[in-house]
Amino acid sequence: MKSILKSFKSNILIFVLLFSVFGCTISKDEGQKQLNYTVEEIIKIELDSITNPINYRVQLIETDSGNLLATMARTPFGINFYNLDLKTKIHHLELSADGINKVGVTNGFHVQSKDSIFITSIAAQISLLDFAGNKLRDVRIDGSSQYIQSISSKNYRPLVIENQKIYGAYPFVTQHWETPPKDISKFQHLFEYDLNSSKIRWLDYALPEGFWDQGIFSPEFSLVSKGDSIITLFSRDLKLNVFSKSKNKIIDVKELKIPGDISFARFKRRPAGNEGILKELGTEVIKGFIFDKYRERFIVILELRIDPEQHSMSLLELYSSRPDFKLVVLDSNFEYVGEALFKNYEADQNEIFVGKEGLYVSVNNQNHYNFDENFLVYKRIDFEEVGK
Numbered sequence: 001m002k003s004i005l006k007s008f009k010s011n012i013l014i015f016v017l018l019f020s021v022f023g024c025t026i027s028k029d030e031g032q033k034q035l036n037y038t039v040e041e042i043i044k045i046e047l048d049s050i051t052n053p054i055n056y057r058v059q060l061i062e063t064d065s066g067n068l069l070a071t072m073a074r075t076p077f078g079i080n081f082y083n084l085d086l087k088t089k090i091h092h093l094e095l096s097a098d099g100i101n102k103v104g105v106t107n108g109f110h111v112q113s114k115d116s117i118f119i120t121s122i123a124a125q126i127s128l129l130d131f132a133g134n135k136l137r138d139v140r141i142d143g144s145s146q147y148i149q150s151i152s153s154k155n156y157r158p159l160v161i162e163n164q165k166i167y168g169a170y171p172f173v174t175q176h177w178e179t180p181p182k183d184i185s186k187f188q189h190l191f192e193y194d195l196n197s198s199k200i201r202w203l204d205y206a207l208p209e210g211f212w213d214q215g216i217f218s219p220e221f222s223l224v225s226k227g228d229s230i231i232t233l234f235s236r237d238l239k240l241n242v243f244s245k246s247k248n249k250i251i252d253v254k255e256l257k258i259p260g261d262i263s264f265a266r267f268k269r270r271p272a273g274n275e276g277i278l279k280e281l282g283t284e285v286i287k288g289f290i291f292d293k294y295r296e297r298f299i300v301i302l303e304l305r306i307d308p309e310q311h312s313m314s315l316l317e318l319y320s321s322r323p324d325f326k327l328v329v330l331d332s333n334f335e336y337v338g339e340a341l342f343k344n345y346e347a348d349q350n351e352i353f354v355g356k357e358g359l360y361v362s363v364n365n366q367n368h369y370n371f372d373e374n375f376l377v378y379k380r381i382d383f384e385e386v387g388k
Contacts, residue, residue, distance in 0.1 A: 031259040033338035035329060040358050041380040045069075045087045050076050053373050054366055057108045057154055060084075060355050067355065070111050071376070078133075079109055079117070082376070093133050095119065101135040103127045108153035112161045120159065122150040126166065126193075139166070139193055144202050146187050147174045155353065156222035156288030156301070160230065166193040167230060167245070171221045177270040181212035189219070190230065190243065204248050205232075205241070215266025222289035224298070233289040233300065236264040240334060254334055258300070277315045281306050287325065292354045297337065299359070300328040301349050313367070321367060325349045327359075329383060340383065344368070351378075358382045 047053060052073035061068040067084040081091040095103050104121030111117050115130040126139040141151045148170050153159040160167035171189050173179050190205040207219055221232040221241075230243045233256075242252040265280045288301040304324040308315055311323070323345050329337040342349075342361075351362035357380060364377040 031336070033336075035327075035338035035340045036384045037340055037381040038384065039379050039381055043084055043087060043360075043376075043378040043380065045082050045084075045089075045376040047374055047376065048089070051080060053364060053376060055351060055376075058351050058353060059109070059111055059158070060353050060360065061111055062356055067357075069376075070109070072106065072109055077106075079111075091131070093117065093129070093131065095133065101129070101133055103129075103135070107150060108158075110153045110159040110161060116161070118153065118159055118161065118166070120151045120153045120168075124148040124151045124170075126151060126159070126168075139198075141168070141170075141191060141193070141200065143200055144170065144188055144191070149174060155350065156290065158223075160223075160225040162225075164195045166195065167191070167225070168193075169221070169223055169232075171219055171232075173219060176218075177216070181216070182209075184211050184219075185209050189221075192245075203243070203245075205230075205243050205250060208253070215268055217264060217266050222286070224289060224291040226291055226293070231289075231291070231298075233286060235286045236283075238262070256300070256330070256334060256336075258302070258328055258336055258339075262302075274315055277319050278308065281308055281315070281318060281322075285322075287349045288352065290352065290354055292359070294354070294356050296332040298330040298332075298334060299352075299354075300326075300330065301352060302326045302328050302339075303349060317367070321345075321348075321350070321365070323367070327352070338383070347379075355380070 052075045055071045055073045057072040059070045061070060069082045069084050071080050077097065078095045079093040080089055082088065083090050095106060103119050104123060104125055106119055106121050108120040109118060117129045117131065119127045119129060121127065124141040126141065128136045130136060141148055151168055151170065157169055167190065169190055173187060185206045185208065188202040188206055190203040192201045192203055217236045220235045223230055223232045228244055228246050230245060232241045232243065238256040238258065240254045240256055241250050244251045263283045265283045271279065282305050284305055285303045286300060287303050290299050292299060302325060303322045304326065306318060306322050308318055311318060324343045326339045326341050328339045331337055345365040345368040346363065348362040348365040353360050359381050360378045361381060362377065363379050364371060364375060
């Protein structure tokens with residue numbers, strides 16, 4: 001009898017453990033909504049022999065006379081402008097590494113108008129050029145509570161230019177591993193530069209106390225501008241901050257409720273060797289965050305975890321571009337709407353942007369079997385309504 005009871009108790013224990021493990025997994029997936037999308041247009045633009053098809057900055061410029069796409073790659077040194085309707089290059093803004101129009105090592109740009117093109121570079125400098133490449137002025141970004149290594153204007157963290165002011169971000173801690181967690185809130189990460197007075201002001205945007213209580217991770221974030229707000233989303237945390245430009249403070253903090261088994265890498269100390277990369281690849285990372293002003297929704301680009309042993313690529317290659325990612329759609333109140341999955345490098349998560357006619361996704365990933373170095377290729381897509 002005792003043997004039977006012992007066996008029964010063991011079976012009950014095993015059942016409870018299995019239920020707790022699999023029950024948690026199932027509950028995490030509850031609420032996921034797969035969004036179908038339609039391909040409205042395929043845009044294929046032939047490149048010249050010197051242009052690299054891999055861009056680290058793209059910007060859609062919508063005008064009354066048509067849609068333009070501005071791109072910046074490693075080569076050539078400058079910005080290419082393409083007419084998306086005609087699918088041809090119409091202009092190349094050549095940048096200079098020396099002379100009176102010299103710019104530094106570029107890491108992004110923002111086109112405000114024909115005669116206001118902002119180039120970000122290393123060191124922390126913004127150069128204002130006209131459409132012909134003539135430099136109008138340089139803006140040095142300094143004066144923060146920490147050393148500023150560089151300023152960038154990239155796809156998911158662009159400069160914001162409005163009312164003769166530049167808003168930008170430095171979402172890093174310069175001495176990352178040497179900074180005690182209790183000091184993480186001492187640094188400011190958003191700035192405002194007044195083009196009229198030539199004065200810079202570091203805004204009251206700091207990481208909250210306790211940000212690193214569960215372990216050290218990158219404070220990097222994406223940002224979008226919406227009215228008076230700059231909205232930021234961290235790359236390794238589901239916390240979203242709403243910052244008011246006029247009030248110069250964070251006015252709301254939200255925890256995004258995205259269903260699924262999502263986790264982010266945390267560290268107690270500086271990782272050695274490949275430890276950090278392996279841990280990162282075993283968790284998710286938020287690649288970007290964009291706002292679709294035409295449809296009043298937000299889109300989170302969420303890279304999915306990966307098993308490096310299943311791929312022949314190097315760890316650094318996998319780290320810079322994972323094969324699988326989701327586009328997670330949120331409504332105007334940041335509530336989850338649904339998601340679309342892209343697998344096996346079928347698209348490039350580094351080049352996704354919004355336009356009046358839909359969402360543009362690059363489908364010429366350098367790691368995909370049909371990659372063509374001679375073209376830029378985008379699909380303009382539109383999500384079907386949930387439940388339609």
